[in-house]
Amino acid sequence: MKKVFGWRPALLAVASSAFLLTACKDPQVDPSSPGTGNATAANPYDRNFQGTVTDANLNRWILDSMQVYYYWNDKLPDASTLNFDQQPNLFFESLLYRYNRQTRPDGDRFSFMYDNAQDLKNSLSGIARTTGMEFRLNLYPSGTDNVIGRVLYVLPNSPAARAGVKRGDIFNKIDGQTLTRANYATLLDVSQNIDTRTYTFVTATNGQLSTGQDKRIQAIQLAEDPVLLDTTFTVGSKKIGYLVYNQFITGPGGPTDRTYDQKIDNAFARFKGAGINELVVDLRYNPGGYVSSALNLASLIGKGVDNSKVFYRQEYNKLIMDQFNRAGQAGGLSSRFSNKSQNVGANLQRVFVLTSDATASASELLINGLKPYMDVQVIGDTTVGKNVGSITIEDRYAARKVKLGLQPIVTKSFNSLGQSDYSGGFVPNAVVFETNLVLPQLGDIANEPLLRTAVGRITGTVNGRLGVGTQREMPSVGSSLDDKAAGGNMFFDAPNGLFK
Incomplete structure (x- = not known):
């Protein structure tokens, strides 16, 4: 679970050939001698903070980090006005140049803290305590405070998968208690010290829920493979590649592990071998991830x-x-595509991207970065609108045993045409929602509304701005996707940066 607490160090150094923003390094800024390798001006708190973990010391560390790295550091409050004795979460919040639709439309919607930096880093690599099923929570039936969970997808070989849970399943009770607006957050909190819970799954017939089946499902520490599905469809003369990609993660071992990037490469090698001439990339559940993975995918498309x-x-x-x-080194602020033998762009005139209101950050970076080079058709819901990115900052002194992690916004992104005008999200070319009470399976071109709309536009059987399922779904109260550290964030890793 996210907590608003924080700490310090990350590397900020101008080296001879690259500018690095990484976690777990000393904070180094030397305005007087740039370009001299590791010559730095040491932070005074590095010398003076001797390990007394008080709110005041924590808060000075937080302020020091924000003064150096925060994108809106010129908007920070004057230090003389700050209360250094308050709790760090409140102090951190007091620093932020928070978004306001009327008074601060350029403000910060995304900076946050974790109470454990290692948990934060794990989550950024797709590792979290989970049952293996992602779900959306809705009020149902209409006019009540009762809540149901609609399963969006299930990770292969996870506890949920072994229990027989699949996309489209619906649950309405946990350990015998009916989910309501008042209790769902507590009952579904897998971070609590409860290994196994009983989920009651129900059957939906003509909009009515009937008694279902209890399933005992364990929550475990699990690494999510973000490449959920890749396949091809042949519809007339169209050979369509379809990819479901749920997080821009390089690999379970962090940014130096390219396991998942290689899996994406392999999928596109199959697309190229099959001779696809249309492509649908499903990012509806993708909240973001590493920029390096976004660049890898963009280079394939x-x-x-x-x-x-x-x-x-x-x-x-x-x-x-x-x-x-x-x-x-200002020229080093641009990241270029990679040469990829698996690239399918030569056979494409356009790419279709499926989105939802959970599609964010690196997903949006992909859309924005491809637009100067090809027609990008967006189908689904308006995206989150995150054109900024962050780094992870944590304490470098293990002896102090400070575990907090800070994730401040540090940068804004632009495409090759200098465009960054999507803070309100990308508005779809075809507006389509997942309106079905029982969700059709991903990859079902006949029944799944977003994919069906994309295929219809490819074959010319669906035209105009609106597709199918254009009425917004039943009232939503949240989603398990909200708990991903990547949710609405972009991150930088050395040397090219990382967005999540």
């Missing part, structure tokens, strides 16, 4: 792209940008 073409450019606060400029 883009038409006419290679390592001379810009995928995205990043902008930091004035302190950091000045250091780049003095070092003559």
